[in-house]
Structure formats: structure tokens, C-alpha cells
Amino acid sequence: MKKRIAEFLVGLAFGLGLLLAGMADPGKVQGFLDLAGNWDPSLAFVMGGAIAVSFFAFAVARRRTTAWLGGAMQLPTSRDIDRRLVLGSLMFGVGWGLAGFCPGPAIVAIGAGHWQAALFALAMLGGMALHDLAGRRPARVAAAPE
């Protein structure tokens, strides 16, 4: 139960961070991606701030085998820079640019009652399900290399 409360609170903090950062507004995200237009550089500050803080946590996490609330430290082990990583990321970027949504902000915007976010998230779940049905599981959980 303590773990579930902690996970809920982390999700809540992350959601508040997305709202404060401006990420939950697709227009602001597209304003950042619009280099050739009226460019809004704000989101570079979001990423910079987030990385600056979490960098230290990952440095600590690397030296540990267990998490503070118990259980194993589960840092990704895959190191392959392969076609699926690049192709998947390229596709993700196209969708991100088209709608101005990435997964986290879309879920936060559902909480704010925006139907556009709900429609996007439903399609996103569909895309994920289709991907897994096609037997193309993410590299992270693949048992054997291709």
C-alpha cells in the first residue's frame, strides 16, 4: 500500500510538473517544434531542468541494487542502437509534431477534460496494441536479439 501511495504521488507530481512547464498545451509544444516560425524555446528549459535534477538520482541509482521501498533496481540494460530504436523514434516524432501531444501530457490533458487528448490517447493505445499484436515487442523486453 505504501508503494501504491508513493507511485500515485509521483504521478501527481509529474502531472503538476507537466502543467507548470506548459507541456500539457499542444499549442505550446508545437510552438517549440516550430523552428521556422514564431519559435517558443520554453520547452528546452523543461528538458534542461528535468535532466539536471534526475542526473544525480540516476548516479545514485547506478550504485544500488535495491530501491528504497524494496524491490530490485531496474535500470535498462539494452545498449543496441538498432533500426527499431531509430525507426520507432522517428515515427513517434511525426505523431508528436502532428498533434502536439506526447504520452504524458495527453494523459494529463484527459484529466483536465479535453476530448482531443482522450481521442489521441485512445488511438495511442490502439497503436501500442497493434504493435504488440504484430509481435513487435519493444527491444527492452525482447528475449533474443533479431
Added chain:
Amino acid sequence: MTIAFAHFTPWASLAGGLLLGAAAAAFILLSGRVLGISGIVGGLLQARAGDRGWRVAFLLGLVAAPALWSLFAALPEFRSTASPALLAVAGLLVGWGTRHGSGCTSGHGVCGLARLSPRSLVATLAFMATGFTTVFLLRHVFA
């Protein structure tokens, strides 16, 4: 290029980023997991027993954030111009793409870069490149 000073929010965005970083830091240290939204959502689709609770708890927190926010301040501006068809196509691409590439802006863009993962650097450069290109085409070529 011109800078959109009317919409530029360096301090709020930096503060939001620090909070996102703090949440990612708390998540890895407390529960031993990388905070990547696409992975947390996508994992629900094939979750084994015992692997679902933490995902649901986190996502409930995420979806509850606007309610807590609105107790203290008006919710931020929301400008979505995409048609329903475009939203559906974008969602499919984001769903398939993040599953195929094992991450999104949070998992690769924040946590991966903070871990100095070369894999995540490549992924981030890739989705940034197509993100910039897509908005360029959307706003300046096919507008």
C-alpha cells in the same frame, strides 16, 4: 526564425522541468523504475499479475494532477488545432512508435539523457528531428 516572446515562459518551464526531474528522481530511487510514460502505459497491455498496480497508481496520479492544480489556480491554456482524423493518426504513430522505439520524451528524453544512455540520445535526436520537420511541413508547407 523569430522568438515568440509573447508565449515564452522560461521560469515556469524551468520550474516545471525541475519538478519533472524530481518526480523521475523519486521514482527511480523509491521504486527502482525509470519514469517513462509510454512504457508505463504500454506495459498495461501485456501486464502480468502483480505488474499492473504500480502502473495504475502512477497513471491515476497523472490524471488527477489537473484537479489538484485547479484548487489553487486556473488551468493553463490549451490550444489544440488538430482535427479528429489528425489526432487519431498522430495517436497511432505515437503508440506504435514509442512501443517500437522503447520510449518517449520522458523515458528517452529525460531519464535516458540523465543516465547518459547513447541509445536514448539517438532516440531523442530522432524524434526531435521528425518533430521539427513535421511541424515545419504542417505550418509552412501544407498550411
